[in-house]
Amino acid sequence: MSGIELEDEKMSQPLQPYAKSCRFVLEEKFGHTTDFCLEEISQSGCLGIICYLKTMVDLDAIQEIAAMLQVDGKGRQFGPLEEEAARAYGSRIFTTMSLQYPATLREVMDHILNGYMVICWDGLHEAIAVPVQGGEQRAVSEPTTQTVVKGPKDSFTESIVTNMSLVRRRIKSEHLRFESMTLGVDTRTSIELLYIEGITNIRIVNEVRERLGRIQTSSILDSGSIEEFITDSNLTPFPLLLSTERPDSIAGGLLEGRTAILVDGTPFALLAPVSIHDFFQTPEDYYLHFYIATFIRWIRYVAFLIALLLPALFVSVMTYHHELIPTNLLINLMAQREGVPFPTVVEAFLMELTFEVLREAGIRMPRAIGQTVSIVGALVIGQAAVEAGIVSNAMVIIVSLTGICNYVSPSYSFASSARLLRFLLIILASVLGLYGTLLGVVIIVAHLTGLRSIGVPYLSSTAPWIMEDQDDVFIRLPMFLNRKRPRLLMPQQVTKQSWPSKLLGRKGGGSN
Amino acid sequence: MKHPFLSGLCSVMLLLVLSGCWDHYELNNMAIVSGIAIDAGKHDKYKVTLEVINPGEMTSKKLSGNMPSVVYSYEGKSVVEAIRRINTGIPRKMLYSHIQLVVVSEEIAREGLLSFLDYFESNREFRENVNFVMTHGSPAEDTLKISHPMVRVSSFKIVSQMELGEKEWGSDPMIKLRDFILAWQSDTKEPLLGAIRVKGDVQKGNQITNMRKIEPSALVELAGSGVFHHNQLLGFLSLGDTRNVLWVQGKLKQSVLTFGCGEPGKMGSYNVINSSTKKKVNYTDGKLKIDISISIQSYISFMECKVRLSDNQEISRLQKQIEAYMEDQIKGTVSKVQHKYKADIFGFGDLLDIQQHQQYNKLKSNWSPVFEDADVKVKVTANIRQSGITTDSFLLKAPMVRPENEQEATEPD
Structure with a gap:
């Protein structure tokens, strides 16, 4: 450990004004990695080095800069104590570029690793870092997991700069803040904490910042790992942060008074804090007519309940509470179960597991075979199993309905929680019937009540009940009536718009 | 198990598994009982007959032309015993919660052997709103043995x-098990x-071939109602009397009235589309006075007499006819029940309990003679709304030859 500390100490000392010594240290640090380029330049007997990672830069830009250095024919002689010499030199040659002047070896390395080209000259106490970031990256495309019918079609990419600009273009406000930090000892992943000054509650921002600062890890490859580090509780199947690849979703969240976390290298950004109701809402709700939006929200709640409860209810009614089924339906179900060799609960487990396996296979399979898997799967479950008399038709209907309802949820990780809890409820239902199912629901609700997301109660707006927020929970009131930001986030500025003049005019008996 | 939380969780899970499942039955091992018939037994006191559904025959997909239900009888000293021992002949657990019908034979009803209803009321599986009915003449078990192509x-x-x-x-009072028990335990009703x-x-009717005939060999039909003490x-009330009883009780909404319209041998028919009944009882000077007022909405469905239906005066004359006819009919039924059976099936006693509670308390122990002496007044207000989709009937102008053998038709009794 002490060796590493010593190393760190050496790294953070001021840069020596000798290009040779820089070269020596950098070559030692980067070793023989093939993408590290270091070239010596000399002008009028003065020695300099330029270094960059060719995997991180735009090679065309390097060419241009090299040309600029050639053009600058004046002799380079820097006095050893010229403090501002680097800056003067930099701004003279590279006008209009946002240059950085790293003063320690550590900073020099960070800049190289982040795709800068660093120039060291003899006699300069600071290096000059020129932004020439480039390299291959994906273009902005349509979101793959959170598609909408009506609304913006762009989504985040793996490049954090692109992602930041996607958010910034939506919120052209001087109050939007980006706070950078680098996480992961090995990956040195750039992370941006986003919030809007004057709207987001400063205590939430501080809390998120503090939690991010506490992360000590070797690698951050996706926002999912950050989520597990900063979430309030990991002992829950429910996601406590909302992960989305939609810039409009992030922008909407920021404007409501939430914070967002962008991670370099993944198109999934995080929104925090969130309540359970945010997982039933999509940005599309605000682009559609509010009647439709409200109706669809209700559909989502119902679908979630079906995905969670239907197999358990079916098992309990089929094995314990036959009197609850209408007579004609019961006769029908009996006729179907005639000759099925398994108890209902085994049948349910069998089918649910088959479904989960098919689903996983469908995701992991190469695209070309995926089609075949789904057709074979559907045939195996739907037709062959029923015809062979191994499962009943009703069970196939129940399982497929449950599966489809699970896909209704706008958030993939939230839907997964229902997938998991469903099995627990089926076990309870098979042992205790409806009583057991209800018991399970009570336990789940009790658990939900105890959850918090960045300190905000997970069930908030319903428990604790916040009347003022109800304009955008189960029903979405039209935009002009939705005047306040959600109170559960305690935003610094609650009111987001005044009463529309049209309404006021009407109230005052105006001519409108 | 070192971890206290884990061991606690495991014991809770064990608790669930060990305590549950006692009433766990898979549908494959069950049979739905659709009806139960209770007769007096030959060897034992009761003979219980269950009609059990054969589910495969009830769904169109698996239909193979067999009987959709199977009937099985067992005798026992009590109904409970017979029901419990029914598995001597049927290989499945009986599911009683879907019973639609309980039939008792006339014999059982005459002898008053109905104490077994206690079992039906206290057992958690039986519903209290199951339909309760008795047979007129035939053994109860036969009613469950007759197949019919429409409702199998x-x-x-x-x-x-x-x-x-x-x-x-209004041909059946639709008595549920609960209604019967409530009336039985009432002081006056x-x-x-x-x-x-x-x-x-019956022998031909209990075969599948009964369903293949255009005119089934045997049929179960409604036969009025029985009056109990x-x-x-x-004793029994005819279909017409049953209808009138329902009318007095206020349960009737729709019916048809058919009676002579004034000209000899000619009939008028009226569809009653809505009806409301108001009753008042008053006990003064040692005599019970009962006022029944019924108001009905009706339309003319058929009119043989030459009546101009577009004429308001004619309509009000017809309304008077309906009122007179109904008052006569209902008075007849009430006085028949009063004097022949002396049994207050209408629930006038309950009404007195509400209106004159003190008097009721004095009279309830000896209600039957009070009911018999009661002075009943029936007032009917009839309203004719329309005459179908035409105003004047074509019969008004059409020449007609009177058939020779046309008889004086009366309402079916």
Whole structure:
């Protein structure tokens, strides 16, 4: 450990004004990695080095800069104590570029690793870092997991700069803040904490910042790992942060008074804090007519309940509470179960597991075979199993309905929680019937009540009940009536718009 | 198990598994009982007959032309014993919560052997709103043995007959088990029970071929109702009387009235589309006075007499006719029940309990003579709304030859 500390100490000392010594240290640090380029330049007997990672830069830009250095024919002689010499030199040659002047070896390395080209000259106490970031990256495309019918079609990419600009273009406000930090000892992943000054509650921002600062890890490859580090509780199947690849979703969240976390290298950004109701809402709700939006929200709640409860209810009614089924339906179900060799609960487990396996296979399979898997799967479950008399038709209907309802949820990780809890409820239902199912629901609700997301109660707006927020929970009131930001986030500025003049005019008996 | 949380969790899970499942039955091992018939047994006191549904025959996909239900009888010293021992002949656990019909035979009803109803009321599986009915003449078990092509399970067929009979004409009182028990335990009110009978040959009717005939060899039909004193059958009321009883009780909404319209041998028919009944009882000077006022909405469905229906005066004359006819009919039924059976099936006692509670408390122990002496007044207000979709009938102008053998038709009794 002490060796590493010593190393760190050496790294953070001021840069020596000798290009040779820089070269020596950098070559030692980067070793023989093939993408590290270091070239010596000399002008009028003065020695300099330029270094960059060719995997991180735009090679065309390097060419241009090299040309600029050639053009600058004046002799380079820097006095050893010229403090501002680097800056003067930099701004003279590279006008209009946002240059950085790293003063320690550590900073020099960070800049190289982040795709800068660093120039060291003899006699300069600071290096000059020129932004020439480039390299291959994906273009902005349509979101793959959170598609909408009506609304913006762009989504985040793996490049954090692109992602930041996607958010910034939506919120052209001087109050939007980006706070950078680098996480992961090995990956040195750039992370941006986003919030809007004057709207987001400063205590939430501080809390998120503090939690991010506490992360000590070797690698951050996706926002999912950050989520597990900063979430309030990991002992829950429910996601406590909302992960989305939609810039409009992030922008909407920021404007409501939430914070967002962008991670370099993944198109999934995080929104925090969130309540359970945010997982039933999509940005599309605000682009559609509010009647439709409200109706669809209700559909989502119902679908979630079906995905969670239907197999358990079916098992309990089929094995314990036959009197609850209408007579004609019961006769029908009996006729179907005639000759099925398994108890209902085994049948349910069998089918649910088959479904989960098919689903996983469908995701992991190469695209070309995926089609075949789904057709074979559907045939195996739907037709062959029923015809062979191994499962009943009703069970196939129940399982497929449950599966489809699970896909209704706008958030993939939230839907997964229902997938998991469903099995627990089926076990309870098979042992205790409806009583057991209800018991399970009570336990789940009790658990939900105890959850918090960045300190905000997970069930908030319903428990604790916040009347003022109800304009955008189960029903979405039209935009002009939705005047306040959600109170559960305690935003610094609650009111987001005044009463529309049209309404006021009407109230005052105006001519409108 | 070192971890206290884990061991606690495990014991809770064990608790669930060990305590549950006692009432766990898979549908494959169960059979739905659709109806139950109770007769007096030959060897033992009761003979219980269950109609059990054969589910495969009830769904169109698996239909193979067999009987949709199976009937099995067992005798026992009590109904409970017979029901419990039914598995001597049927290989499945009986599911009683879907019973649609309980039939008792006339014999059982006459002897008053109805104490077994206690079992039906206290058992958690039986519903209190199961339809309760008795037979008129035939053994109760026969009613469950007759197949019919439209509703293939006998119990379901009888129940839908009863429901429609009550709704469309008033031919069945639709008594539920709970209604009967409430009337039985009442001080003054006496139970009324719908009756059914088998028409035709039971031996031919209990075969699948019965369903293949255009005119089935045997049929279960509604046969009015029976009047009880507590648990004992006193006698029967005809379909028409049953309808009138329902009218007085205020249960009737729709019916048809047919009677002579004034000219000899000619009939008028009126569809009653809505009806409301108001009753008042008053006990003064040692005599019970009962005022029944019924107001009906009707339309003319058929009119043989030459009546100009576009004329308001004619309409009000017809309204008077309806009123007179109905008052006469209903008075007749009430006085028949009063004097022949002396049983207050209408629930006038309950009304007095509400209106004159003190008097009721004095009279309730000896209600029957009070009811018999009661002075009953019936007032009907009839309203004719329309005459179908035409105003004047074409019969008004059409020349007609009177058929020779046309008889004086009366309402079916």
